[in-house]
Amino acid sequence: MFLPLHDTxxxxxVRFPYVTYGLMAVTIICFLFQSVLPPAAFDQATIDFGMIPIVVRNLYPQPVPWLPDWATLVTYAFLHADWLHLLSNMLFLWIFGDNIEDAMGHVRFLAFYLICAICAALAHMAFNLDANGPLIGASGAVAGVMGAYILLFPxxxxxxxxxxxxxxxxxxxxFWMLGFWxxxxxxxxxxxxxxxxxxxxHLGGFVTGIILAAGLKRREVVFWGGR
Structure with a gap:
């Protein structure tokens, strides 16, 4: 029904949102590697590095022996199913990520993004304990960015x-755009x-973003700003 274009x-x-653009670049590069794989290898990559609840819960062996079970709670966020999936997530990150990085600082924003990805995956797993399909995509982490934005810049x-x-x-x-979302x-x-x-x-990432933003923002950044 709507597509965000940019914010004011x-x-x-900060002078430049290095982490936001760096996360976008790494995510896009990961998808470019995915996109050149044959279909069978593409599917295998999502199984190997996507978050599969029964694997994380140690009910089924990890497809990649050298990769710890918990690692896919992060790696899944850098994989995408197709170009539309990738571009929609990167659009939201591009619009909202720079201001949250500005409000937190580079290092804290990077930690924030990764924790949101992890908590989003855990929320998905909590309601899909026996799922054997891989969760992929940055949407949970990006939802965390959106949660922080609605708290700090509604x-x-x-x-x-x-x-x-x-x-x-x-x-x-x-507030209205993200509230509708x-x-x-x-x-x-x-x-x-x-x-x-x-x-x-999505919901797990969003709630995590709100909670973390309250503690990770700079002291001089107020709640309910953006006027």
Whole structure:
């Protein structure tokens, strides 16, 4: 129903969001490696480095012997199923990540992103304990960034491409745009959607982002900002 285009929230503490763009670059490079693999090898890579609940729970042996079971709680976030999956996640990270990096600092933001990825995977696993399919994608970690954004910059304007009659760009407060997004995730959880979307990973990452942002932000960054 809508597609975010950019926000109007300038950086105040860092000159350049190295970590945000670095995470985007690593994720894109990982997908480029995936994309040149034959279909069978592509699928095997998602099994080897995706987060499979029964593997993390040590109910089934790790496909890659040298990789610790817990490592896939991080590696899964750098794999994607297709270009649309990748580009949608990178768009959200590009729009919202720089301001959260600005609010936290480079090192704390990197730790924040990885912890959000881990907690998103754990949330998915908690509601899919016996799942044998791999979880892949940065959406859980990016949801954490969105959770931090709604806490720290809810009044910032986000231009979204909204489809009413024809697609038109509209400026809306981040609170409403991100609030609508999380309400959509909750809706699909409540109705028990059977789509191959990790709704619980999204919600787990989002809540983790809110909690962590409260403790990791700079002292001078206020809550409910972005005016």
């Amino acid at each position: 929230n300038p950086l105040r503490h 009044h910032a304007r986000v231009f979204v491409l909204a489809r009413i009659i024809i697609p038109i760009p509209l400026p809306v407060p981040a 999380v309400a959509t995730q909750l809706f699909y959880v409540v109705i028990g959607s059977t789509e191959s979307v990790a709704w619980w990973a």
